Amino acid sequence: MVAVSGIGSWPGVDSRNTIRMVRDLFLDAAHDGLSALPYLPELPSRGPGADMIGRTSNILVDLPVDVQPQGWRMVDHPGRDAERASSFWRQDLDELAEAYDGYRGELKLQVVGPWTLAANVWLPLGDKVLSDIGASRDLGESLAEGVAEHLRRVKRLIPGASLVLQIDEPSLAAVVRGRVRTESGYSVIPAPDAAAAAHVLAGLVKQAEREGAVSTVIHSCASESPIGVLRDSGASALALDTASLGLAGWDAVAEAFEAGTNFYAGVFQPSHLPSHYSQAHDALASRWREIGLTTKDLQRVTVTPACGLAGVSEAQAREATRRSIEVATALLETSQR
Secondary structure (H helix, E strand, O other): OEEEOOOOEOOOOOHHHHHHHHHHHHHHHOEOOEEEOOEOOEOHHHOOOOOHHHHHHOOOOOOOEEEEOOEEEEOOOOOHHHHHHHHHHHHHHHHHHHHOOOOOEEEEEEEEOHHHHHHHOEOOOOOEHHHOHHHHHHHHHHHHHHHHHHHHHHHHHOOOEEEEEEEEOOOHHHHHOOOOEOOOOOOEOOOOOHHHHHHHHHHHHHHHHHOOOOEEEEEEOOOOOOHHHHHHOOOOEEEEEHHHOHHHHHHHHHHHHHOOOEEEEEOOOOOOOOOOHHHHHHHHHHHHHHOOOOHHHHHHEEEEOOOOOOOOOHHHHHHHHHHHHHHHHHHHHHHOO
């Protein structure tokens, strides 16, 4: 079944109205053959604690963080910034529970993955967490525990929901290619082994599945995304920017797809919408045939924008969502030929 969803972030600061807007846009779009996957929108414009790093860091277990001059840093005790992040979470989940009262169906949640956290959170004294392999491993384990509790909490609030977990890894490409710079800026932090990177991701994927997530998807909109590492995590699906894949990337997508990994196709940048949905549909369908996949296989594709919507206006975000729905509807028709 062809599906449509979004990546996560939205413009604005009004949690209540945005959650309900996203709900209505997707649930109104669902029809026979087209699955619409609503999600909990993130509103980073609210400030520190609503940003992707601070938001996910707040669910870590026994690893408190707070904002320092460099960014989010591990501390002995949570402070004002951590409490602000907790307040945002409480507000969002209260609004989510009210908006989806009695809901039965899939609902997507998003968290930042362990490697992007490790590349952006600082040790109590010293460089980024990524610079210490033991600290990186501890952070990954803490995140897995935190995600498990997060899924349990949402399940208690919306017992009829089938939860999908999206793991955002925008920094993973830089991490595995040794491109994350040290604090001084004069050198780079050594890259983890690809197998080790996949193993840490797999730990989070498995923990989410043990807690009842019906599927997991890893999202990266970076160019040169390490698709092999993403695939080896065991996630149910990969979410990628189709424009940045290149020939090798598409071949890797085809290999993963044929091995059972589904695909979230980021078909356009929110700031550069195609003038007509057919442009995005035709580009994806054409590439699909070029890599040797059948039109029937398109029924395992979820259409999304390539990245979040926080960088555009609310009107543009709504239009990007509607355009995604149009592309998915056209893709459904193609898949049934």
